Amino acid sequence: MRCISLLLLCFVVKLSAAQPQLETGAEQLQRYLPLLAGKRVGLLVNQTSLIAEQHLVDVLLANQVNVVSIFAPEHGFRGDHDAGARVNSGSDSKTGLPLWSLYGANKQPSATQMQQLDVVIFDIQDVGVRYYTYISSMHYMLQAAADHGVAMLVLDRPNPNGAFVDGPLLDLKFQSFVGMHPIPLLHGMTVGELAQMIRGERWINNADKLQLTVVPMTGYRRDMPYALPVKPSPNLPNAQAIALYPSLGFFEATPLSVGRGTAFAFQVIGYDKFGPAGFRFTPVSTPGAALTPPLMDKTLYGADLRTVAVNGLDLQYLLRWHALFKQHNEVFFTAPAFMDKLAGTDSLRLQIEQGLTEAEIRASWQPALTQFKQLRQPYLLYP
Structure with a gap:
């Protein structure tokens, strides 16, 4: 029995070693702090941009990073605005940093705001659904970075719906802030993978000029369950x-x-x-x-x-x-x-409205979904 127990213990140890602990892009400071040395840094972040229980802004400031400004998506920097509610610009009450809204009159940073920066960091928890607008804000920031010669750094986070590729693909005739890319409703990609696809498929102007760096996660599989440590918006509580x-x-x-x-x-x-x-x-x-x-x-x-x-x-x-x-x-x-x-x-x-069944509707999506899976393959970072 003692031999069997030892064999089981060895198996468990080997299994644990083969399954590294999930580490988000933001947690891997050693991989991106050197990229920020001597740079003027902007942040597109919100309440989900955490390293353990510290906000990314505070961690960067503690590491002497020159954070110049913060950009806020829908729901605001603190995540306390209702869906569709206007987010106003101002200053962050804790740090005093300029706080620019990207969910109000302007969805994209101004030339003046971008000219003050060398690097913009995107670190926001997405939920993997096309009409969730954080990826639209990322799109506009990618465009601004490409237009103004500012480097873009995406710190990757899990997609809690990452196991699914499903739903109709967006027809660009219906493009809007709740759907900007020709991808399925459930695209099965992380924000880092999607940023690479936006550049690679030239879904922004000047895509070849975009200096994009993605800090990938470790220990992540797209089919793994992931409980978000903080709600990503006020009406997605769990x-x-x-x-x-x-x-x-x-x-x-x-x-x-x-x-x-x-x-x-x-x-x-x-x-x-x-x-x-x-x-x-x-x-x-x-x-x-x-x-x-x-x-x-x-x-x-x-x-x-x-x-x-x-x-x-x-x-x-x-x-x-x-x-x-x-x-x-x-x-x-x-x-x-x-x-x-x-x-x-x-x-x-x-x-x-015509009374089609779910099976009939789903069948109509399949050719486009198959093509999309092939198209996204070069941009995937995880199994």
Whole structure:
């Protein structure tokens, strides 16, 4: 028995050695601090830009890096702005550094702001869904860096939906801030991989002039589960919400609620006029997350998804509620243009309205998904 125990112990030790601990790009200071020596540095960051429990800004300042300015995406530098809420420029209360909004009047830094910099660091936790706007802010910063001869440094982080490549590809006729690239809704890439693809496929002007460096993670596989240490935005509070987000985000183009104004946003679906009777909830004004949520202060009837198993994009939620609205002679897609922007095409909305099954809709995506997987291959950094 003692020999068997020793053999098992050796196996466990070898297995542990073969599976290195996950280390994000930001945690690997030794790989990028030398690139910042003597440089004027800008940061496109938010509340997720952490090294252990310290913010990247504080870590860089403690290491004598010349941080010149901070750029804030949707939801703000501290992650306390509701979806779509204007983010104002100003200064960071803790460090006094200039704080420039990239979610307001300007989505891209000005020439004056870029001329003050030698390097811009992007370090933001994404969730791997095309209409989540952090990658759009990264796109605009990549463009500004290419235009003004500023180096771009992307510190990579996991994609919690990285195991999935699914959904319709974006048709550039429907390009918007909630979808800028001809990629599927679930693209299965990290921000570092996607930045390489944006440059390599020349989805920005002057792509050949872009000085891009990606600091990859260690110990990462795209199919590994990853629990985010901090919520990436006010209405994605946990792993369940992040997993459901690709399926429930489309409901933002309908009159229904997906739980904004509750403690379980993007984990429920409800409506005030009709719906399943077994579950009720009431959205309320929640400053910093949902000041005026859809169907505020109304009792809603619907579905509680907090404990359901989630496996990527599930169209059944849309199809079931569309059928229910049709049964009640009510309009389901009350914002059809926005639905088409979220989907990156009008075909998904039209297929649903025409009564196609989920299998039929999915079959229509497959040729483009196969081509995309081949196209992205040179840019992948992880198994």
